[in-house]
Amino acid sequence: MTKGGADTHVTILGSGTCVPSLKRSACSVLIETGMAVILIDAGPGTIRRLLRVDKTIFDITHILFSHFHPDHTAELVPLIFATKYPNTDRRQTPLTLIAGKGLTTFLKKLKSVYNNWLDLPSGMLKTIEMDNSQFDSRTFSDFVLETAPVEHNPESIAYRINSYENKSIVYSGDTDFCDSLIQLAHQTDVFICESSHPDHLKVPGHLSPSVAGEIAVRASAGRLILTHFYPECDQADILKECRQAYSGPLALAEDLMRINLK
Ligand SMILES: [Zn+2]
Ligand SMILES: [Zn+2]
Numbered sequence: 001m002t003k004g005g006a007d008t009h010v011t012i013l014g015s016g017t018c019v020p021s022l023k024r025s026a027c028s029v030l031i032e033t034g035m036a037v038i039l040i041d042a043g044p045g046t047i048r049r050l051l052r053v054d055k056t057i058f059d060i061t062h063i064l065f066s067h068f069h070p071d072h073t074a075e076l077v078p079l080i081f082a083t084k085y086p087n088t089d090r091r092q093t094p095l096t097l098i099a100g101k102g103l104t105t106f107l108k109k110l111k112s113v114y115n116n117w118l119d120l121p122s123g124m125l126k127t128i129e130m131d132n133s134q135f136d137s138r139t140f141s142d143f144v145l146e147t148a149p150v151e152h153n154p155e156s157i158a159y160r161i162n163s164y165e166n167k168s169i170v171y172s173g174d175t176d177f178c179d180s181l182i183q184l185a186h187q188t189d190v191f192i193c194e195s196s197h198p199d200h201l202k203v204p205g206h207l208s209p210s211v212a213g214e215i216a217v218r219a220s221a222g223r224l225i226l227t228h229f230y231p232e233c234d235q236a237d238i239l240k241e242c243r244q245a246y247s248g249p250l251a252l253a254e255d256l257m258r259i260n261l262k
Pocket of ligand 2: 017018027069071072174228
């Protein structure tokens with residue numbers, strides 16, 4: 001990995017779900033490390049949230065999708081389409097899209113609807129499919145990426161970004177309790193974990209505060225940030241529920257919350 005560029009920063013762009021909310025945009029996290037400017041998930045509203053933190057679509061170098069549900073992916077089409085305005089010269093570096101198996105098919109199907117409105121100049125849109133049947137990894141110039149299969153959709157993966165300054169961020173994506181996530185999050189500095197519903201409303205395929213806390217304990221995570229809140233979470237004492245399992249540093253995600261890893 002190269003050394004250079006910015007220190008590692010994490011910004012929660014969207015702490016919400018598919019449910020329309022002025023307070024919580026759909027899922028997206030911005031990670032800046034070295035020269036890389038990474039989005040993990042890009043739910044509806046992500047582009048406008050980016051503008052709020054003085055970033056544009058042209059700054060983004062990588063987009064990592066945890067899975068293909070619309071609240072995690074739906075901003076991709078407007079993002080690529082907007083790249084064509086006023087002309088495609090504005091993007092100076094290729095955009096790399098990363099997801100589990102099925103990314104190529106997902107893009108092909110989008111293209112069958114939008115045709116050349118999704119075309120970018122040759123080489124400016126790259127895709128990487130991670131192996132979502134097991135742990136996988138890739139090394140980029142500014143960070144090392146590790147992935148693990150999680151319990152939600154067949155293509156679902158959680159991400160770990162290890163920065164050149166030896167900081168690490170783990171993002172669960174949507175998931176239920178699973179050992180692979182515990183393993184991926186082992187001793188991570190920051191663990192951004194979904195907590196879709198309060199404990200008494202927990203559903204299969206999603207976590208609740210105390211279960212997310214249990215995963216953080218087993219992983220010995222340095223700091224836990226809960227996110228992906230359905231509206232019911234804002235009516236419950238999420239902190240208290242999580243504290244039943246986890247006593248370390250803890251925060252509830254808010255849109256535009258910035259986390260400095262130093
Ligand atoms: Zn989902
Ligand atoms: Zn979701």
